[in-house]
Amino acid sequence: MSDIKPDMSVNIGGLQMKNPVTVASGTFGYGPEYAELVDLNRLGAITVKGICAEPHTGNQTPRTFETRCGMLNAIGLPGPGAKGFIESYGEFLAQYDLPVIVNVWGKRVEEYGRVVEMLSDEPIVSAFEVNVSCPNVKEGGSLYGTDTKSFASVIETVRAKTAKPLIPKLAPNVSDITLFAKTAEDCGADAISIMNSYPAMAINIETRKPELANRSGGLSGPAIKPIAIKLVWEAARAVSIPVIGMGGISCAEDAIEFIIAGASAVAVGTANFTDPSTVIRVIDGIEAYLIRHDIPSIGDLCGTVL
Amino acid sequence: MTGTETKSCFFQFFLCVKCPFVFRGIQPLKQEQTRILEHRHEQADYWVMQLSAPGIGPEVRPGQFIGLQAPRLDNAVLRRPFSVYRADNESVSILYKVVGKGTAAINRLLPGETIDIIGPLGNGFPEATPGLTPVRIGGGYGAAALQLQARTLQKKGTVFFGGRTASDILCADEFKALGWTVEIATEDGSVGSRGLVTDTFDRWLDERSDTDIELFACGPEGMLRAFGDRAVDRDFKAWLSMDRHMACGVGACLTCVIKKNDPEKGWQWARCCKDGPVFESREIAWDE
Numbered sequence: 019m020s021d022i023k024p025d026m027s028v029n030i031g032g033l034q035m036k037n038p039v040t041v042a043s044g045t046f047g048y049g050p051e052y053a054e055l056v057d058l059n060r061l062g063a064i065t066v067k068g069i070c071a072e073p074h075t076g077n078q079t080p081r082t083f084e085t086r087c088g089m090l091n092a093i094g095l096p097g098p099g100a101k102g103f104i105e106s107y108g109e110f111l112a113q114y115d116l117p118v119i120v121n122v123w124g125k126r127v128e129e130y131g132r133v134v135e136m137l138s139d140e141p142i143v144s145a146f147e148v149n150v151s152c153p154n155v156k157e158g159g160s161l162y163g164t165d166t167k168s169f170a171s172v173i174e175t176v177r178a179k180t181a182k183p184l185i186p187k188l189a190p191n192v193s194d195i196t197l198f199a200k201t202a203e204d205c206g207a208d209a210i211s212i213m214n215s216y217p218a219m220a221i222n223i224e225t226r227k228p229e230l231a232n233r234s235g236g237l238s239g240p241a242i243k244p245i246a247i248k249l250v251w252e253a254a255r256a257v258s259i260p261v262i263g264m265g266g267i268s269c270a271e272d273a274i275e276f277i278i279a280g281a282s283a284v285a286v287g288t289a290n291f292t293d294p295s296t297v298i299r300v301i302d303g304i305e306a307y308l309i310r311h312d313i314p315s316i317g318d319l320c321g322t323v324l
Numbered sequence: 325m326t327g328t329e330t331k332s333c334f335f336q337f338f339l340c341v342k343c344p345f346v347f348r349g350i351q352p353l354k355q356e357q358t359r360i361l362e363h364r365h366e367q368a369d370y371w372v373m374q375l376s377a378p379g380i381g382p383e384v385r386p387g388q389f390i391g392l393q394a395p396r397l398d399n400a401v402l403r404r405p406f407s408v409y410r411a412d413n414e415s416v417s418i419l420y421k422v423v424g425k426g427t428a429a430i431n432r433l434l435p436g437e438t439i440d441i442i443g444p445l446g447n448g449f450p451e452a453t454p455g456l457t458p459v460r461i462g463g464g465y466g467a468a469a470l471q472l473q474a475r476t477l478q479k480k481g482t483v484f485f486g487g488r489t490a491s492d493i494l495c496a497d498e499f500k501a502l503g504w505t506v507e508i509a510t511e512d513g514s515v516g517s518r519g520l521v522t523d524t525f526d527r528w529l530d531e532r533s534d535t536d537i538e539l540f541a542c543g544p545e546g547m548l549r550a551f552g553d554r555a556v557d558r559d560f561k562a563w564l565s566m567d568r569h570m571a572c573g574v575g576a577c578l579t580c581v582i583k584k585n586d587p588e589k590g591w592q593w594a595r596c597c598k599d600g601p602v603f604e605s606r607e608i609a610w611d612e
Contacts, residue, residue, distance in 0.1 A: 047576030054353035082579040086399040239401045
């Protein structure tokens with residue numbers, strides 16, 4: 019075992035992070051919500067809840083439902099809009115040593131372009147995660163994530179609006195994830211994140227009604243981790259841009275598995291609800307693993323699956 | 325914390341976001357590993373659990389809640405929210421009913437075992453307005469949320485408890501011991517008046533010469549709405565502690581949203597966990 023601290027820093031397509039751990043969009047609000055429980059300065063980056071150009075109200079309730087080892091959600095991307103986001107949270111986020119990845123979405127291709135255009139010059143915004151895979155918004159949403167042509171048009175449109183790192187978030191429910199990973203790379207994306215929640219449903223057998231007001235939603239939590247590991251493994255071998263892996267990470271061991279599968283960075287999602295200290299435990303646990311295995315840098319572990 | 329601060333925080337969420345340090349000063353949210361000090365059967369399906377919580381206990385204000393991670397429930401990803409029943413410098417207590425798999429798992433825990441909690445969560449009840457007669461309404465285990473405030477109030481008032489049957493009536497003796505007038509209604513008439521607690525309240529209100537009252541209520545939504553309607557009709561304030569299915573408990577996930585009246589948009593979502601759980605009846609845009 020070495021006494022030297024391993025190098026935990028990563029560069030995700032131009033986004034410099036002090037460690038490879040961020041949070042999954044929608045599970046950590048915009049920053050203030052968890053700031054009393056989690057030292058935000060310790061995160062590699064924060065990925066804020068999805069923002070579109072204008073304020074959006076989201077879906078009716080019930081919006082979430084707990085399942086075995088997971089949860090369904092159909093929140094429907096409520097948010098303050100691009101202007102409201104900067105006004106309400108810009109000053110707050112600027113206090114921290116914390117890169118901000120803004121998750122953006124739109125109902126039409128032009129709306130994706132618009133929200134990125136509105137936010138691109140904001141100093142607080144470090145990178146864009148492009149949500150082309152939300153299963154809970156009727157217009158756009160998952161369509162852009164499951165059709166390579168529509169997907170390419172979104173990525174090309176937002177690419178033209180910003181020089182900041184662009185990270186499309188891929189849908190898991192596609193027949194070949196490598197097609198989307200390659201399309202992202204070809205359209206100028208700087209990295210990709212895998213995966214969004216998996217389209218899913220639960221029905222109350224007494225009332226025979228779906229458990230969610232939106233009828234179906236996205237499954238997240240430990241239940242989806244093995245799906246995400248395979249998608250990350252496939253995509254990371256197909257492209258040369260970095261992959262941010264996510265889906266069911268609830269401890270350092272889960273995160274390390276993603277990194278070995280090929281992820282350059284990881285995001286903690288639903289586990290923030292279970293235990294807000296998860297993200298810090300994951301960061302510390304990865305570092306302890308590198309020390310234990312005498313690995314000098316996190317990059318040396320990435321994609322080392324045999 | 326003064327009543328004014330409560331209100332500004334309560335009504336203007338964005339103000340709080342913009343002043344995070346002020347906000348932190350008001351609500352020091354903590355995550356704490358607690359030990360079960362006592363776990364006793366109260367009555368029927370109702371139990372009381374006391375947890376050692378020197379970090380959270382002293383910070384709790386009436387009407388706030390904690391998010392409890394149920395041990396031995398490995399396939400659950402969400403915490404369970406519980407109103408704080410009692411709190412002191414060393415501990416917090418919850419009074420709960422076994423209603424599902426989460427509470428069933430909690431129910432199997434023994435003194436000495438550890439539980440991870442976050443709290444105090446939510447804004448809780450505002451301070452009682454001086455000069456008004458305090459009235460408390462508790463439906464079932466909603467009674468648990470009313471205890472803390474009553475213990476700190478100098479002025480004694482009247483508390484109404486409602487439930488299906490006698491075993492659903494909780495905390496009546498505690499309120500009597502504090503010098504409060506206790507009115508009880510059960511649907512089967514096994515204790516108190518037979519019928520709904522709203523009927524008992526209506527008769528009581530009709531006998532009064534004034535409506536200089538202020539109401540604080542916790543219980544099933546139908547009951548809260550009925551009291552909210554009375555508050556509007558009879559022109560008094562009713563602070564209602566709303567219950568919603570929650571996921572994060574801290575305002576991040578937007579699961580527990582509730583429709584709140586908005587002068588411009590008609591209504592807008594408010595987060596039950598963070599902007600509530602207590603709302604004044606006129607704030608709530610009830611579903612048709």
